[in-house]
Amino acid sequence: MNSRLYTALSASLLVLPGQVLAGGLMLYEIGTDNTGLANAGSAARAQGPSTIASNPAGMSYLAGTQISAGAQILFGDLTFNRDSATTTSGSGSGNVLDPIPGGSFFISRQLDERWSVGFGSYGDFGLAENYDDDWSGRYFVQSASIAGLSLVPSVAYRFNEQWSVGVGLKAMYGMLESEAAIDQSPLGLTDRADGQYKFKDGTWGYGANVGVIYAPQAGTRIGLAYTSQVSLDFEDRLDVKANSPLVSRLDGFKTKLDLNVPQTATLSVYQQLDLQWALLASVNWQDWSQFGDIGLEVDTSAAGSRSTSIDAHYDDTYQLALGAQYQMNPDLLWNFGVAYDTSAVSDGNRTLTVPMGTAWRFATGFTxxxxxxxxxxxxxxxxxxxDMPVDQQKPLSGERVSGEFSNAWIQALTGNMTWRF
Known part of the structure; x- marks a missing residue:
């Protein structure tokens, strides 16, 4: 008899208290007014203390003390439709994206005409998904989430009217949780009910945000911002529930997953045309090719067992964002923008755990x-x-899930307030 067991632990999962797919899992929307611009001009705007997240050099343009607090809700439709190539039994996936709340907090303080300091707390990495327990891909994933909460004390220095620099030290707390069913039917059991595994861990990682803003003339700002790689090393023991000794022996199995939250670089331009109009643009790069292994795969057969890591096969991603601001009257500012993100994964390497692809974002907002x-x-x-096709197959058992996420979309509604003292 050909016995088989598959346990997939993925660390490149889907949300958090923050945003949506940015070609990968980096979040542009973190409960700030940047949401209404689709990230356009993010490294050059310097219009509030949330610049700590996008370019800490922007604090040099903020007078006095400024505080910003924001909240948002994320929702959408990510539903997997299987096709005839699927070999496992079960129901459809249902909408795997539950409504997700999030928020952020920023404070900046101008010390004198050159120095400014600040602090930011926000979630800028992750995603979460929740499939139906008995769906046909339950042996690959039932639920998965990863969240990264960043705490970023920052400082900025203004050399003169043209040049400003800033740096922030980032401490990110990462939380990972994964759950999947285990197929016990090939093990010759009378009771062929599914087994279950869970993996959960939290860990700290550290990095930095740095940036520079050059203002060649009044009303023109060019910003360049960089965020360093943050390594998150998750390590815990599997929690396995099963009635087969071959499966239950995996209970307590020590598992380690090392992830690299990608380094990023953003080049932005802010150009004020007149008293009413301003144009904004950004080009963003994310280093997903260094992400590492996507998870752990454990298979068993009559000949024995095998444990291997799963290479993510990710590519670097790029975003182009264009936007504008229109001062409708002295009290009302209209933001709008559009952006395009490339995909970190090809159709052939896309997984059920990480259903990401190319993305168009359309945004607007009012201050x-x-x-x-x-x-x-x-x-x-x-x-x-x-549409995002997926075709996954286990190497030993040959169990296969094939189909696509059809017309996938996500939306975010954000509200925030800024106080100046």
Whole structure:
């Protein structure tokens, strides 16, 4: 008898208290007004303390003390439709994306005409998914999530009217959780109910944000920002529930997954045309090719067992974003933007655990000045990923799940307030 067992632990999962697919799992939307611009001009705008996340040099343009707090809700439709090549039994996936809340907090303080300091707390990495327990791909994944919460104390220095630099030290707390069913039917059991495994861990990783802004003339800013790689090393023991000794022996199996949150670089331009209009643009790069292994795969057969890691086969991603701001009246500013993200994974390497691909984002938002010291912003973005085919197969058993995520989309609604003192 050809016995088989498959356990997939993926660390490149889907959300968190922050955003959506950015070609990978880096989040552009983190509960700020940047949401309404689709990331256009993010490294050059310097219009509030959330610049700590996009370019800490922007604090040099913020007077006095400024505080910004934001919240958002993420929702959408990620539904997998299997095709005739699928060999496992079970139901459809259902919508794997549950509504997800998120938020952020930033504070900046101008010390003098040259120095500024600040602090940011936000989630800028991750995603989460929840499949139906009895769906046909349950042996690959039932639920999976990874979240990265960043704490970033920052400082900026302004050399003169043209040049500013900034740096932030990032401490990211990563949380990973994965769950999948285990197929016990090939093991010759009378009771062929599925087994179950869970993996859960949290860990800290560290990195930095650095940036520079050059203003060649009044109303023109060019920003370049870089975020370093953050390594998250997850290590815990499998929690396995099964009635087969061959399967239950994996309970307590020590498992380690090392992830590299990608380094990124963003070049942005902010150009004020007149008292009402400003144009913004950004080009972003993310180093997904260094992400590492996507998970752990354990197979057993009559001849024995085998444990291997799964290479993510990721490629670097790029984003082009264009946007504009229109000052409708002294109290109301309209933001809007559009962006295109390349995919970190080809159709042949896409997994059920990480259903990501190319993405178009369409965004808009409004900032209303309640008074000279208080702004209120509401923003919205729609991310359309279209059809994303997936074809996964186990190497020993040959169990296969094939089909596509059809007309996949995600939206985020964001609200935040900024106070100036």
């Amino acid at each position: 209303y000045s309640l008074d000279q010291a208080t702004d209120l912003n509401f923003s919205w973005v729609a991310v359309w990923m279209g």
